[in-house]
Each structure stands twice: as structure tokens, then as C-alpha cells.
Amino acid sequence: MTNSFLQLSGVTKIFGGITAVNHLDINLPEGMIMGLIGPNGAGKTTVFNLISGVYKVSEGSILFNNQDITHMKPDVIAGKGLVRTFQANVLFREFTVMENILMGCHLQTTTGMFMDLFDFKAVRRSREKIRGIAQDTLEFIGLTNLDDEFAKNLAHGHQRILGIGVALAAKPKLLMLDEPVSGMNDEEKTEMMKLIQKIRGKGITVLLVEHDMRVVMGICDRITVINFGTKIAEGTPDEVQNNEKVIEAYLGADK
Amino acid sequence: MWNKVSIKKIIVAIAALMGTLLPFFIEDQYILHILISILIWSIMALGIRIVLISGHLNVAQASFMGMGAYASGVLATKLGWSFWFCLPAAGLVAAFLALIVGLPTLRIKGAYFVIITIGLAEVCRNIWMMWDSLFGGPQGLLGIPTPNPIKLGGLEIMFSSKMDFFYLALILFLLTVFVMYRFEKSRAGLILKSIRQSDLLAECLGVKIMKYKLTAFALGAFFAGLGGSFWAHYFTYCSPWDFTLHTSFTMLIYVMVGGMGSILGPIVGCALMMTLDEFLRPFKEFVPFIFGTILILVLLFFSGGFVSIPERLRKVLRRAA
Amino acid sequence: MEIFLQTLTNGIMASFILILVAMGLCLVYGILDIVNFAHGEFYMLGGFGAWWFLESHPILKSMPAIERYIVAIVLTMIIVAGIGIIVEKFIFRRLRENHAAVMIASLGVMSVLQSCALVSFGSVDKNITSPFKGRIELGPISFSEERLLAIICCIVFMILLYLLIDRTKIGKAMKAVSQDPEAALVQGINTGRIFSLAMGIGVALAAAAGALIGPIFYVNPYMGAEPIMKAFAAVILGGLGSLPGAIIGGFLIGMVETFVTTYVGAHFAMSLVFLIMICVLIAKPTGIFGHVE
Numbered sequence: 001m002t003n004s005f006l007q008l009s010g011v012t013k014i015f016g017g018i019t020a021v022n023h024l025d026i027n028l029p030e031g032m033i034m035g036l037i038g039p040n041g042a043g044k045t046t047v048f049n050l051i052s053g054v055y056k057v058s059e060g061s062i063l064f065n066n067q068d069i070t071h072m073k074p075d076v077i078a079g080k081g082l083v084r085t086f087q088a089n090v091l092f093r094e095f096t097v098m099e100n101i102l103m104g105c106h107l108q109t110t111t112g113m114f115m116d117l118f119d120f121k122a123v124r125r126s127r128e129k130i131r132g133i134a135q136d137t138l139e140f141i142g143l144t145n146l147d148d149e150f151a152k153n154l155a156h157g158h159q160r161i162l163g164i165g166v167a168l169a170a171k172p173k174l175l176m177l178d179e180p181v182s183g184m185n186d187e188e189k190t191e192m193m194k195l196i197q198k199i200r201g202k203g204i205t206v207l208l209v210e211h212d213m214r215v216v217m218g219i220c221d222r223i224t225v226i227n228f229g230t231k232i233a234e235g236t237p238d239e240v241q242n243n244e245k246v247i248e249a250y251l252g253a254d255k
Numbered sequence: 256m257w258n259k260v261s262i263k264k265i266i267v268a269i270a271a272l273m274g275t276l277l278p279f280f281i282e283d284q285y286i287l288h289i290l291i292s293i294l295i296w297s298i299m300a301l302g303i304r305i306v307l308i309s310g311h312l313n314v315a316q317a318s319f320m321g322m323g324a325y326a327s328g329v330l331a332t333k334l335g336w337s338f339w340f341c342l343p344a345a346g347l348v349a350a351f352l353a354l355i356v357g358l359p360t361l362r363i364k365g366a367y368f369v370i371i372t373i374g375l376a377e378v379c380r381n382i383w384m385m386w387d388s389l390f391g392g393p394q395g396l397l398g399i400p401t402p403n404p405i406k407l408g409g410l411e412i413m414f415s416s417k418m419d420f421f422y423l424a425l426i427l428f429l430l431t432v433f434v435m436y437r438f439e440k441s442r443a444g445l446i447l448k449s450i451r452q453s454d455l456l457a458e459c460l461g462v463k464i465m466k467y468k469l470t471a472f473a474l475g476a477f478f479a480g481l482g483g484s485f486w487a488h489y490f491t492y493c494s495p496w497d498f499t500l501h502t503s504f505t506m507l508i509y510v511m512v513g514g515m516g517s518i519l520g521p522i523v524g525c526a527l528m529m530t531l532d533e534f535l536r537p538f539k540e541f542v543p544f545i546f547g548t549i550l551i552l553v554l555l556f557f558s559g560g561f562v563s564i565p566e567r568l569r570k571v572l573r574r575a576a
Numbered sequence: 577m578e579i580f581l582q583t584l585t586n587g588i589m590a591s592f593i594l595i596l597v598a599m600g601l602c603l604v605y606g607i608l609d610i611v612n613f614a615h616g617e618f619y620m621l622g623g624f625g626a627w628w629f630l631e632s633h634p635i636l637k638s639m640p641a642i643e644r645y646i647v648a649i650v651l652t653m654i655i656v657a658g659i660g661i662i663v664e665k666f667i668f669r670r671l672r673e674n675h676a677a678v679m680i681a682s683l684g685v686m687s688v689l690q691s692c693a694l695v696s697f698g699s700v701d702k703n704i705t706s707p708f709k710g711r712i713e714l715g716p717i718s719f720s721e722e723r724l725l726a727i728i729c730c731i732v733f734m735i736l737l738y739l740l741i742d743r744t745k746i747g748k749a750m751k752a753v754s755q756d757p758e759a760a761l762v763q764g765i766n767t768g769r770i771f772s773l774a775m776g777i778g779v780a781l782a783a784a785a786g787a788l789i790g791p792i793f794y795v796n797p798y799m800g801a802e803p804i805m806k807a808f809a810a811v812i813l814g815g816l817g818s819l820p821g822a823i824i825g826g827f828l829i830g831m832v833e834t835f836v837t838t839y840v841g842a843h844f845a846m847s848l849v850f851l852i853m854i855c856v857l858i859a860k861p862t863g864i865f866g867h868v869e
Contacts, residue, residue, distance in 0.1 A: 054455070054459070073458075074459045075461050075462055078461035083460070090453055090455065092449050094448075095452070106442075106461050113442070113470065116442050117437045166456075170460050307676070312680065359858040360854075360858070363861045365675055365676065367816075370853070370857075371857060374853055377846065381847050541691070541695065542691075543687045543690065544688055544691035547685070547686075548684075550681075550684040551685065551688070554667075554677050554681050558677075
């Protein structure tokens, strides 16, 4: 397990009296696209919140790139190269698409807050670099012609793509996508699948939570299935599809 | 060549020039006093605004002004410091206290922060009233000296006339505007605005939220402290009744009425409302009612404040055409 | 020992009055998601309402003293509830999405209401003669009948509120709206009406507190400033959004404030209350009963 890029060991989260995540083990090697699936309420977004530092872990440990990130705060974790998106369209709604991406580039700035007040050469260089990264990111996700549009005015599908673009601008080594295709039509979903594969093509590892089975089975190399916060299966898409426990979990729960 | 930015710069330059020459054309000392007050209160309003754009409502700005005023007054009267050292010290004291208050409180939800600033304002007032050996109690701190005379290129400025104070206020005002403008234009400005929209997203993108919030808070308090120090040496006394919650709330009204969307907003708000206040002097009891109503109307119907009216008119006229 | 028991009695009364105000504040926050800084002014309006009906314009002169008193309080509560509902519907509701704007607007409302009272009634303290003139002696303690009435009324209101929220359909609707207004709307609940109801009841409770306190002390346009601070402290201590929390918080803050005022001084009492509030916000912002995360 030493080549595990992201490693969860015995991760547990208890809210009040409820165990939302129960001794979860996940091993994600670098360069892989892994899917995290399970019925509604299984705890998938909670896992994301735990990994990204938004929630505090009750028990267990999380290792990323051989570093213990269990108790780190979200901004530090992002700095280590682990960036996530959100289930809802969490964006800077009053900013333009370009401003949103610029915020995503925050970690790439090379000048500090004080220096930035003045027009030093170093500041100008940093700004050039950021502009470049922003333009590249917009091209990568295909939103260049919308760069002046306010985020709140975008169509739902474009908002989802923008959310991913913002996360990509942070130059992650591991990108966690929370339900990237929710609310999209089939055509948009297929485009998104292509985008995610393009992302993997750039060497970024992807951990994906998703309900749409076509998407999950179509792009994931491995899948982890959880229910009631506990892992019930893990394997290739074929293995998971034919796993009895998985079928039972989905049939038994509301879909 | 005549793009928006050039026009703006020209207007600012003209305004600055007019401001500099103003005292030579105005002989009425009372009007000069009002202008001085507008300049100083604009500094306060700008301090409220820089924190407001990050999503936090500071209803204790007058208390930071008071901290600066009392610090300056105490240093001058009890330690004999020259005003020119008291002034920056006052700013630093206010900023330091903002850091102490902000560190545990800026991380909690908006409404709680407001309540804490209310509590802070009350605690400050109580301290100034009760610790009379240091702060002079309910009568206030008296006998604060006017700024020590300085020599500027041959001229000796004695601070015996309002004109001298006007220029000092103008310099402090321009300094504040400059720093606030650069701060907002820099990356920090974008980050503060992003924090207001979604601090969760900002944090997950690597933004150290507390660093930016604290800086904005301390910056606003620093200039409030400078303004307070000026106030103390201009009036030559400090009273706890000058720096109450009501005072802070009035400053907030000026910010919202002028418009919090730009640097110009709080300045316009102060200029308009303080002039209005002067005209309403014979109707003093009605002022809170009128100002409160104006505030509510602005919030409901002119959400960008007065500064946004030209833009709105333009949109309406365009639609009508 | 005598002082202690007397202070204890005063503390109990102060606590109950504070609980009424705090419950109103909590209700408005829990269901409308609004921190209403003008809440103290509705308390003040309650006091003035009682004064107006009993002293200034004794419309009810023909009624016997006790009935007149009760009717005055009920009428005041209804009128103040009406004002609250108007304020909520035309000001707060329109600014709902922007939390900061709502807070600032409520500060504006506070200013307007206070100055209305100031201009209409003047700043001099006004007295209300209560129909209950007797005193009750229980060993070393003595307190006026009006204080006992105040305590009894508070308890009655608390029970009524509990019954409303826990035992009626409307109460269930209110709970649904407080948890998720959009989901409640989808379920067919008229959220607008629930908002109005919650606001009306919330400010009516504050008005009742003001009306009950009026005869015991006095009324003036500034009387809302202190109770709102203490109510905030109580609600924060108990957990913003939790009614049982408001009750426990109100009790603790009321007792602490009364005892410290008696044994040390009023200024210290308020500063201590603030200190407690600030400490709670720093150590456990969700209060005793608040929800975590």
C-alpha cells in the first residue's frame, strides 16, 4: 500500500449519536479514476468533507501523497494538491467566469498580500502568469467565450463545468468531483465524461462521487461502494455490478 | 484614448485640486468645520466598508475611533508625547485591538460577529466611563493639546486656525483613500469579495480566510484610530458620548446610503447625509427617524446606494429609447 | 440572608421577563432566519401600549381594574404584532437573501421605532398604575402582586407557546419552515403566512414583556436597549434557534444580572453579561442546545 496516493484508514465520523462514516478504508493509486458510489445518504459527500478538511475526523487517518492530512485545514490541504468540487453549484455567483477562475488560481500566486499593493515587477509577473493559467483553464474546459458572463447567469450545465474549471485552476494532483453530472442531460453528461478523461490525461488522479451509473461504469477504473457509511464492495466496474451486496443495497434503498 | 479610466483619473485629480484650494475660498469657519467632519467621517465609513465587502458587519467602528482618540489623548496628556507620535500610535493601538477582538470572533457566523461588536462598543463605553483616573470618566478626557507646530518648507503651521486642521484632515483622508483603493484593486480585494460570496469555496481553493479578514478589519480600525486621534486634538477633549453605538450606526447609515460597492460610495454618503444633518438641525429629534427611513428605503429600492443612481438612470433611459 | 432571598425573587422575575423576550427573538430567528435588532423596540412599544391604554387614553375606563389591565395587554400585543408583521412583510422579506442587508434594515427599524416613540411620547419616564396594589409577604421576602402577576403571565405564555408549537398543525408547519423553507413550500405549506405568524408571535411576546414590566418600573423610549442585549446573551448562551435554550439561557442571564447588580453594580452586570456572551461565542458558538455543524 505504499504507492497509495490517497489512503483512508479506519476513517470514522460520528455526528451526535449517528455514525455517518464507519471505519472506511480506501486506497487510491496515482493516475486512477476511482468512483465512490452508494445509495442516497450513504455518506459519500461526508467522506469528501472529511478528506478535504471541512469536517473533523472522529477516528482514523487520511494520508495524501505520503503526508498525514487528517487534521489539516481545508486551505492547507488544497495547497498540498488535493482539490474538490461541490454537490451544489458552489461558485462565486456575483463574479464573472474569468473572476471565478482567477480565484481558482489563488495558489499559483507568487507574491504576498503586502507586495501585491504595489506595481512591482514581481507582482506584474505573477499577474501575467495567473492570466495565462486562467486562459488555459478556460480553453481546457471550453468556456472561453463566456469569460465575461456572471456565474449566476450561466446555464446549470455550464455552472457545473465552471466549478470543475475553478478547481482545475488550482493545479490539483488529486481532484475530487462531487456529482459532476447532476442535473445534466445525456449530451452534457457525455461531454463531461470526455472532460474527466481529459483531466486524467493530464496526470491528475480523480475521485468521483456520482449517482449516474452509466457515467460511473463508463469512466472509472475502480469503484468503491459504501452504504450507511461502511464499505460494502470494491473492485472493477464489472466486479461491482455483479456483487450481490451492492445489488441488495441499491434495491433496498430509494434511488 | 478617452476611456473610462482616464476620465475617472481626471475627475479625481480635479477634485483633489479643488479640495486643496477650497479653504482659500471659504471664509465661514463653520463650513470648514463641516468639511473637516465629512473628511474624517469618510475615513470611518471607508473602514466599515472594507470589512463589509468581506461579509462582516462592524457596528463598533466609532469605538475604534474612540480607542484611537483616547490613546492619543492619554499619550499626549499623561506622557507628554508630541501629536506627531500620538497619531500613528493611535492607529496602531486601534489596529492591535482589532486584531485581538477579530482573532476569535471573525471565524464565527456573521450575526454573532455583529452582536460581538455591539458588546465591544458597550464594554469600551463602560471602560471609558468607569476608569476615570485614566480616561476622565463621564466628563471625558480634557485638556488635550492641539497638534504641535511643524515647519513645512519655510512655513510654520501652528494649528491655530481651522484651515490648518482642514489640510491635516485632507491629508489623512487622501492617505486612507489611497490605501483602501490599492488594497481593493489588489488580489486581496478580489479575495475579500469572494469570501463574502462563499468562504467555503475560497478556503477549499487555498485561501487563508482569517488572514484576509483580519487584515481588512485591522486596516479599517487603523484608519479609524488615526481619525480618532485627529478628532481628539481638534476638539481638545474626548468624551465617551462621542463614540457610542449610535455614532457607529450613523456611520453605517452613511456607508449604505452612499453605496458600499465602491470607494466613492461611503464618501458620497457622508457628504450627502452630513449636509442633510446640518439642514435638519432645527428638527433634531426627527433626525433618527428620517435617517432610519432613508436607510430602509435605500436598502429596499436603491441597493447600490446613491452612487449607483447614475448607472440605474442610464439603464432606464436606454430602455426607454 | 434577607438580601439574598429578595435578590433571588427579583432575579426570578427578571429571568421570566427576559425569557419572554428571548423566546420571541429565538422564534423569529429560528423560523425566519432573521436576527432582528429591533426586537427590543417592540418590547418598548409593548410598554407604551400598556401605558397608552391604561393612563393616557383610558378608553377602557368603564371596565373594572383587573379586566382593563388584561385587555390593555392583549390589545397592545395585537397592535404590536401587527406592526411587526408589516415590518417583516414589507421590509425583511424583500431582503431575505442578503443576511447583512436584513440586519442593517433591522437596525434601521430600531432607529425609526425608537425615534417615533421619542417624538410621540417624550423622553421622560412614564408610570403605569397597576390594578394590583397589594404586597405579598412570605417570611423575610416581600414582593408586589404585580411581580407575581408578571411571573404567572410569563409562565402562561411559555405554556401556550409550547402547546402551539408541539401540539398543533400550525406548530408542525412552523417547525418544517424553520428546518427548510423551500422544502416546506414544496410540501404545500404557505411559508409567507408562517413567517407572518412567527414574527407576530415573536414581537407579541416581547410586547407582553414590556407591558408587564411597565407598571413595575416605568416606560421610556430607551427601555428596549438593555433587554435586547440580555436577550441576545440568553439566546446565544442557550443556542440560537433553540427555544428550550432561550429559556435556560434567559434564566441564567437573568439571575446573573440581578445578583451582580445587587451585590456589585449595574455597569458591572452588563459588562459581565457581555463577557459571558463573548466567551460562549468563542468557546462553543452553538451554545448549550445549539446544533453542531
